[in-house]
Amino acid sequence: xxxxxxxxxxxxxxxxxxxxxxxxxxxxxxxxxxxxxxxxxxxxxxxxxxxxxxxxxxxxxxxxxxxxxxxxxxxxxxxxxxxxxxxxxxxxxxxxxxxxxxxxxxxxxxxxxxxxxxxxxxxxxxxxxxxxxxxxxxxxxxxxxxxxxxxxxxxxxxxxxxxxxxxxxxxxxxxxxxxxxxxxxxxxxxxxxxxxxxxxxxxxxxxxxxxxxxxxxxxxxxxxx
Amino acid sequence: xxxxxxxxxxxxxxxxxxxxxxxxxxxxxxxxxxxxxxxxxxxxxxxxxxxxxxxxxxxxxxxxxxxxxxxxxxxxxxxxxxxxxxxxxxxxxxxxxxxxxxxxxxxxxxxxxxxxxxxxxxxxxxxxxxxxxxxxxxxxxxxxxxxxxxxxxxxxxxxxxxxxxxxxxxxxxxxxxxxxxxxxxxxxxxxxxxxxxxxxxxxxxxxxxxxxxxxxxxxxxxxxx
DNA sequence: GCAAAAGTGTTCTCTGTACACCCATGT
DNA sequence: ACATGGGTGTACAGAGAACACTTTTGC
Numbered sequence: 190x191x192x193x194x195x196x197x198x199x200x201x202x203x204x205x206x207x208x209x210x211x212x213x214x215x216x217x218x219x220x221x222x223x224x225x226x227x228x229x230x231x232x233x234x235x236x237x238x239x240x241x242x243x244x245x246x247x248x249x250x251x252x253x254x255x256x257x258x259x260x261x262x263x264x265x266x267x268x269x270x271x272x273x274x275x276x277x278x279x280x281x282x283x284x285x286x287x288x289x290x291x292x293x294x295x296x297x298x299x300x301x302x303x304x305x306x307x308x309x310x311x312x313x314x315x316x317x318x319x320x321x322x323x324x325x326x327x328x329x330x331x332x333x334x335x336x337x338x339x340x341x342x343x344x345x346x347x348x349x350x351x352x353x354x355x356x357x358x359x360x361x362x363x364x365x366x367x368x369x370x371x372x373x374x375x376x377x378x379x380x381x382x383x384x385x386x387x388x389x390x391x392x393x394x395x396x397x398x399x400x401x402x403x404x405x406x407x408x409x410x411x412x413x414x
Numbered sequence: 415x416x417x418x419x420x421x422x423x424x425x426x427x428x429x430x431x432x433x434x435x436x437x438x439x440x441x442x443x444x445x446x447x448x449x450x451x452x453x454x455x456x457x458x459x460x461x462x463x464x465x466x467x468x469x470x471x472x473x474x475x476x477x478x479x480x481x482x483x484x485x486x487x488x489x490x491x492x493x494x495x496x497x498x499x500x501x502x503x504x505x506x507x508x509x510x511x512x513x514x515x516x517x518x519x520x521x522x523x524x525x526x527x528x529x530x531x532x533x534x535x536x537x538x539x540x541x542x543x544x545x546x547x548x549x550x551x552x553x554x555x556x557x558x559x560x561x562x563x564x565x566x567x568x569x570x571x572x573x574x575x576x577x578x579x580x581x582x583x584x585x586x587x588x589x590x591x592x593x594x595x596x597x598x599x600x601x602x603x604x605x606x607x608x609x610x611x612x613x614x615x616x617x618x619x620x621x622x623x624x625x626x627x628x629x630x631x632x633x634x635x636x637x638x639x
Numbered sequence: 640g641c642a643a644a645a646g647t648g649t650t651c652t653c654t655g656t657a658c659a660c661c662c663a664t665g666t
Numbered sequence: 667a668c669a670t671g672g673g674t675g676t677a678c679a680g681a682g683a684a685c686a687c688t689t690t691t692g693c
Binding site: 207208209210247250252253254274276277279280285287289 | 432433434435472475477478479499501502504505510512514
């Protein structure tokens with residue numbers, strides 16, 4: 190709410206307490222049938238060089254959402270993807286700062302990772318993460334849970350695929366995120382009945398087998414069923 | 415209460431930018447078959463006297479959760495109830511502060527509202543709220559949505575009822591929150607099959623009709639189905 | 640012609656929903 | 667005896683899960 194607290198009693202001697210406020214972004218992608226997260230190396234003490242989630246302090250004028258969008262853009266060059274606030278953590282670093290965590294889904298082939306840094310950012314499979322700075326692991330676990338839940342009742346997957354895709358690609362993305370095989374017929378039946386994707390009328394040949402019908406999401410923005 | 419002057423923030427480029435960080439608590443209860451929210455009057459400018467959600471700045475040493483627990487205790491005298499972080503809002507007051515919103519469910523008959531203030535806090539039916547300070551309406555709408563969703567796949571209702579209750583009381587609480595009548599037989603069948611409540615073996619007589627079996631939640635803590 | 644992925648229906652089970660009557664008590 | 671809310675079962679519909687074979691292409 191507002192800085193002045195409606196319920197507070199002693200206006201005179203209360204001194205406002207300000208805090209560091211940062212955003213963290215858990216950026217997911219699916220590549221080679223596996224779910225990955227983007228990690229960067231810390232460029233400052235403490236724990237310089239340790240793998241961690243991308244993030245940083247808010248600038249004086251920006252909002253939480255703006256900071257998250259900026260960070261995501263910095264790291265991937267992408268702006269028009271699924272990005273949602275996750276949870277606000279306190280004291281992840283042991284120094285009382287506030288970190289508003291966000292999570293995003295990106296198409297690996299559209300993302301352009303920064304290449305001019307001493308330490309290069311990199312995709313890491315979620316089932317094989319390195320040791321992470323601070324309590325970043327907690328944030329990732331929370332994001333994973335939310336992503337998996339949300340996959341079931343929303344169209345978030347639109348953001349992890351290129352504009353045109355085959356149903357098999359879509360299914361592989363779902364399977365990578367859920368870490369569970371899905372039945373092909375049931376999967377297709379459900380996706381089509383949800384009315385969130387449509388065939389675009391062209392096919393794609395990929396390998397020495399039958400070409401697949403190409404589909405696109407009707408809306409490239411979040412929809413909840 | 416005095417709000418921090420703009421100069422209180424660290425303007426220098428090489429210094430981290432700190433912000434006011436506050437918590438807001440949307441405190442729900444069910445009374446007389448209607449869902450209510452606890453509102454207080456702002457005790458400071460701007461908008462002094464306007465109804466708003468309880469909240470306030472973090473003290474120097476506390477975490478977000480601790481501040482939310484403290485606020486809830488201040489307003490209701492309750493500590494062992496359902497309380498969950500909702501979302502962090504930015505700039506609700508137009509001055510760039512961060513507000514971590516929480517929501518809580520309390521049993522109206524256990525709550526003791528503050529009585530020694532110039533402006534008394536009060537329960538307001540959610541379907542008949544007064545004009546509210548700032549963007550508090552957005553926060554309440556968000557909390558309502560989350561509460562209604564969560565009612566369907568968790569035992570949050572444990573926190574809005576006394577320790578012992580009848581199935582009819584439980585059903586009335588659900589109906590008040592969802593604003594929709596529920597079928598008695600289906601409701602009882604479902605509640606019992608979820609295995610989250612159990613009969614305590616006693617009955618309660620209330621009015622000139624058949625006494626009702628009393629039940630209790632097996633766990634008085636959050637469970638997700 | 641063969642390897643490889645695309646594409647396609649039916650059956651069963653389970654969950655949610657609709658619906659109406661008798662029971663125990665106080666007055 | 668009657669008014670009031672407590673308590674109970676069954677039938678139907680829709681959703682999700684299990685399951686196997688034919689088609690189209692590149693080589």
